[in-house]
Amino acid sequence: MNDTDADLGAIRAAAGKLLPVTRIWGENAITAHREFHRAVYSASHNTTMIKLLDDLWDKSDRYRRIGLELPSGDEPRR
Numbered sequence: 001m002n003d004t005d006a007d008l009g010a011i012r013a014a015a016g017k018l019l020p021v022t023r024i025w026g027e028n029a030i031t032a033h034r035e036f037h038r039a040v041y042s043a044s045h046n047t048t049m050i051k052l053l054d055d056l057w058d059k060s061d062r063y064r065r066i067g068l069e070l071p072s073g074d075e076p077r078r
Helices: 003-015 025-043 049-068
Strands: none
Touching: 003 025, 025 049
């Protein structure tokens, strides 16, 4: 298996775990979305960009979690 096949496999596997970001699936959905996006940008094999985007996800995850609480309701976030 070459890098492209492995990258596509990782993207497909992560896509299969995606959930709507609602209060019901909260943390699991946030984690699934991060794993999907990381699989996509990791396929670039650009270590500088991967580190930058990992750092950005680390810093912005707190806002995603706050978003689970506001506004009230269980509708998917769009």
